[in-house]
Amino acid sequence: MKNICLLGATGSIGLQTIDIIGAHKEKFRLYALAFGKNIEKALPIIKKHEPKIIVVQDNNVRKMLLAESLNHKCEILIGQEGMIAISEDPQTDIVVNAVMGSVGLPATIAAIKKRKQIAIANKETLVTAGHIVMDLAKKNGVHLLPVDSEHSAIFQSLNGEKSSDIHKVILTASGGSFRDKKRDELVGVTVEDALNHPNWSMGAKITIDSASMMNKGLEVIEAHWLFDIAYKDIEVLLHKESVIHSMIEFQDKSVMAQLGTPDMRIPIQYALTYPDREAFAQSKRLDLAEISTLHFAKMDMERFPCLAYAFKAGEIGGSMPTVLNAANEAAVDLFLNGKITFLEIEKVIESSMENHQVINEPNLETIINIDQETRQRIYHRY
Numbered sequence: 001m002k003n004i005c006l007l008g009a010t011g012s013i014g015l016q017t018i019d020i021i022g023a024h025k026e027k028f029r030l031y032a033l034a035f036g037k038n039i040e041k042a043l044p045i046i047k048k049h050e051p052k053i054i055v056v057q058d059n060n061v062r063k064m065l066l067a068e069s070l071n072h073k074c075e076i077l078i079g080q081e082g083m084i085a086i087s088e089d090p091q092t093d094i095v096v097n098a099v100m101g102s103v104g105l106p107a108t109i110a111a112i113k114k115r116k117q118i119a120i121a122n123k124e125t126l127v128t129a130g131h132i133v134m135d136l137a138k139k140n141g142v143h144l145l146p147v148d149s150e151h152s153a154i155f156q157s158l159n160g161e162k163s164s165d166i167h168k169v170i171l172t173a174s175g176g177s178f179r180d181k182k183r184d185e186l187v188g189v190t191v192e193d194a195l196n197h198p199n200w201s202m203g204a205k206i207t208i209d210s211a212s213m214m215n216k217g218l219e220v221i222e223a224h225w226l227f228d229i230a231y232k233d234i235e236v237l238l239h240k241e242s243v244i245h246s247m248i249e250f251q252d253k254s255v256m257a258q259l260g261t262p263d264m265r266i267p268i269q270y271a272l273t274y275p276d277r278e279a280f281a282q283s284k285r286l287d288l289a290e291i292s293t294l295h296f297a298k299m300d301m302e303r304f305p306c307l308a309y310a311f312k313a314g315e316i317g318g319s320m321p322t323v324l325n326a327a328n329e330a331a332v333d334l335f336l337n338g339k340i341t342f343l344e345i346e347k348v349i350e351s352s353m354e355n356h357q358v359i360n361e362p363n364l365e366t367i368i369n370i371d372q373e374t375r376q377r378i379y380h381r382y
Contacts (some may be wrong), residue, residue, distance in 0.1 A: 003031035005086045007107055008098035010041040012203040013121045013147065013264060017096050018045055020269045023280060028272065032086035034099070037061045043068060053089065055082035080106055087111040094272060097122040098147070100205050101329050102371055105129055109364070112142045119271035121147035123222045128322045129367050130225035144226060145271040150219050151226055152267035153245035153258035161250070169229050170247040171219055172239040173299065174199045176210035179240065183303060189342045191335065199242040199262045208332045212345055217310020221321055224314055231315050236307060238297040243286065261286050305346050309353060319359040319370050326374035327352035339382050348378055
């Protein structure tokens, strides 16, 4: 029985992780969980799984939770310190980092230092501080097991292979909600339009990132760090069906791919059960005869400039990916709240990058400061 510490329990990845834990009660126990303020979603989880420690966003949420009738004794912690505490708790075996944004970084670092097994769905951790996280993981002998379907596909395709034999990594992209629209058709698109993803069921922020292609850009930077791949050796390929989750082309021109239905519970479960594979009755089997045809196309960087910004930020390195991520998070928040248009997301990111003086190999304190300063400037402007 392994104790799971779940960060971001009420988000899309968090809820699907709960599905996996529930389907394998003999293997996993929800020991601790963290969520923000969505008590409505958190309460059924807490009452069913009875975690020993709960982390909430602030004291107001803590008071609301204490007012509920819970059937078991538990400790309720608050904020960033609480997430760090449950991530390094001696009873925690696996940390699932499914929080959205750079807020997941300190907890990841704490878990690495305590040599916990980490299933990482928080790509912003590696985007903002990849050099720190990967160096620390190497020193402590910790493997970051990827939960993103694309990185899980690469990880699985590398099983039994040598990283030195890789010619290039090919990340596939569904194209998001607006994949069939031209640039001039994006003028005036609504939040509801952007949230209508054709393949995947995801949270609001990641769905908007998928529509702008920033999500794939963040995955490019994440792949660079996870697999030590140069940016010139990473390619993004448009694949509307989301059946091939990513591929590796090796030096001998062989191509290895991982295929499956667009169900995030599959890579989540693999990260939790690795190196074993377990049956999961709730997931649909892939039927290629039913799908019949798979489509691929080159990625148009002019159509999706956010992807180009991500490649540029990654290649520049230093503090630039932190600015890219912080600007994107702030811009998406503004769009979701009706403060800017969809196309203005790109302008916010581009302007933030152009006005940033890069710091090479920033430490954690510098990264946090740059992250906060970037957001503050954007929110002040809008």
